[in-house]
Amino acid sequence: MSKDSKMRATINQKLTEMGERERLKELLRAKLTECGWRDQLKAHCKDVIKEKGLEHVTVEDLVVEITPKGRVLVPDSVKKELLQRIRAFLAQHAT
Amino acid sequence: MKMEDMSLSGLDNTKLEALAQDIYSDLVEDACLGLCFEVHRAVKQGYFFLDDTDQESMKDFEIVDQPGVDIFGQVYNQWKNKECVCPNCNRSIAASRFAPHLEKCLGMGRNSSRIANRRIASSNNMNNKSESDQEDNDDVNDNDWSYGSEKKAKKRKSDKVFLHSLKQHIPLVSFIAVRYLFMFCMLCFCPHVIARGPIDF
Numbered sequence: 001m002s003k004d005s006k007m008r009a010t011i012n013q014k015l016t017e018m019g020e021r022e023r024l025k026e027l028l029r030a031k032l033t034e035c036g037w038r039d040q041l042k043a044h045c046k047d048v049i050k051e052k053g054l055e056h057v058t059v060e061d062l063v064v065e066i067t068p069k070g071r072v073l074v075p076d077s078v079k080k081e082l083l084q085r086i087r088a089f090l091a092q093h094a095t
Numbered sequence: 096m097k098m099e100d101m102s103l104s105g106l107d108n109t110k111l112e113a114l115a116q117d118i119y120s121d122l123v124e125d126a127c128l129g130l131c132f133e134v135h136r137a138v139k140q141g142y143f144f145l146d147d148t149d150q151e152s153m154k155d156f157e158i159v160d161q162p163g164v165d166i167f168g169q170v171y172n173q174w175k176n177k178e179c180v181c182p183n184c185n186r187s188i189a190a191s192r193f194a195p196h197l198e199k200c201l202g203m204g205r206n207s208s209r210i211a212n213r214r215i216a217s218s219n220n221m222n223n224k225s226e227s228d229q230e231d232n233d234d235v236n237d238n239d240w241s242y243g244s245e246k247k248a249k250k251r252k253s254d255k256v257f258l259h260s261l262k263q264h265i266p267l268v269s270f271i272a273v274r275y276l277f278m279f280c281m282l283c284f285c286p287h288v289i290a291r292g293p294i295d296f
Contacts, residue, residue, distance in 0.1 A: 008114060015118070028122050029129075038130065045134045049143070057138055062131040070127035071120070082122065086115040094111060 007094070014093050024085060031078045041070055 015021045032038055048065045049057050137143035159168040174190045181188055183200045198204030202211065 004110065007110075011114065012118075021122075024118075024122055025125060028126055032126060041127075041130055042134065045130075046144075049134075049138060054138060057135070059131060059135045062135055063128065066131050066134075067124060067127045070130070071123055074123060079119070083115055083119055086118050087111070090111050090115060094107075094114075 011090065011094055015089065020089055024082065027085070028078070028082060031081070032074065035075050035078060037070075037073055037075070037078075040073055041066060044069055 045062065045066060048062065052061055134143065158166045160166070161168075163170065165171045177190045178187045179190055179193050180186070181193075181196060181200055183197070188196045195204070199207045199210065202208065
């Protein structure tokens with residue numbers, strides 16, 4: 001198991017060091033904005049805020065409400081593309 | 096050994112897949128958190144609901160989608176068939192051509208002086224040869240950009256005539272000038288060369 005976690009740590013480190021993580025983040029952000037995911041979630045945020053009251057809303061409230069919905073709302077094409085890129089990176093740099 | 100290797104690589108594959116999924120969900124969570132922070136800051140700074148307006152104002156500025164009318168609801172070809180009378184030459188001009196015509200007519204545009212001079216020059220030429228109808232040149236010259244080829248052809252023709260006459264004279268003129276210059280120089284500096292007979296010192 002420790003070998004596993006070691007390998008994971010190495011890969012994560014490589015991901016960050018080579019700038020690939022940043023690139024993937026940017027790619028994901030761009031794709032999500034393009035497909036309207038951001039606007040959908042923002043609309044959901046509005047509902048949450050109206051529910052909780054403008055003055056009393058906290059980051060925790062938003063995170064708890066938004067993150068699960070956000071995960072579900074990601075379109076399949078975006079998910080596939082990102083996974084493809086991650087797998088390519090792993091194939092190149094793992095072991 | 097091979098079997099073991101295969102099973103090891105199989106494990107690796109599932110592990111790699113799991114790792115890929117984990118990395119992916121990390122990235123998505125990052126994106127969600129980013130959005131949450133943005134929204135929270137907007138709420139606390141008070142600009143989150145800034146782009147919302149009430150329903151009535153939204154209805155006022157809705158996009159219009161009727162035929163014959165632009166998206167603001169205004170009729171856009173209202174002035175297509177209207178004609179105006181020019182106060183300078185008292186001609187009836189189409190509304191869309193009125194501004195350029197006025198420019199030329201009043202002599203205040205960019206090219207108005209050039210065109211006027213050209214017309215005077217060509218009318219002098221024409222008067223010597225034959226009478227032609229100059230009246231309609233105004234409209235042709237109005238369209239600086241669209242009747243480009245016609246204008247160029249006209250210009251080339253008149254320029255050609257002028258240049259041609261000049262060209263015929265240039266060689267002769269220059270030859271005579273050079274000859275005189277040469278003779279003058281010889282007279283000044285080497286008079287003995289002009290003399291017919293041999294030189295006796």
